[in-house]
């Protein structure tokens with residue numbers, strides 16, 4: 464198979480979004496959907512192995528082949544057993560937009576949808592992230608791209624809950640960081656004085672990102688209280704409770720949430 468034939472093959476099969484891999488958006492095609500293309504699928508897998516390049520993902524190396532802004536890879540070994548091919552956008556910004564969008568309240572999951580269907584949904588709504596009005600001073604502290612990426616990875620780990628009592632006038636979501644003895648879950652902690660390893664680990668990580676928000680956040684007045692708020696990817700993140708040891712809640716809300724906008728005063732914006 465040459466590249467031209469590969470392009471024809473790619474066009475001839477269906478690609479479906481892998482919805483269980485929220486943090487690594489990609490789509491795939493499987494042999495079952497078009498068994499008559501078995502040989503082409505194997506030939507394409509071989510082509511990927513032959514002319515593709517190595518790329519690290521997590522702890523593993525993959526051979527990927529880039530064709531028309533998408534990268535393709537296979538997992539099967541031996542290659543003759545290939546019955547699934549993956550692909551995703553080369554463009555990292557696009558992948559990040561998908562990660563955030565599918566977690567937002569705006570995403571409408573449709574069975575058998577493709578990555579391009581998701582992009583269409585994104586583009587039909589918000590095309591770029593909205594920030595509070597005005598600009599932060601030039602010398603305002605900014606996190607590095609890597610720190611921000613790690614923060615994104617952290618916040619993706621949680622299933623955010625909607626704050627029911629605020630739904631009407633200030634809709635937002637939150638996560639809690641209580642030790643298990645307080646949550647009446649696992650109960651591995653030996654009570655207040657001695658948290659279990661898992662709780663300690665989660666607490667350390669939680670506090671790290673609370674400090675991150677407080678370091679890089681800006682001042683925002685909500686009702687009568689001033690909070691330190693960090694804006695990331697269309698959302699604002701803030702915490703309550705000072706000192707750090709008494710901070711249990713991390714909140715977030717959409718920056719462009721119409722029910723919240725009139726109540727907020729961004730004190731550092733000029």
Ligand SMILES: [Zn+2]
Pocket residue numbers: 642643644649650651652658659660661662663
């Ligand atoms: Zn515990």
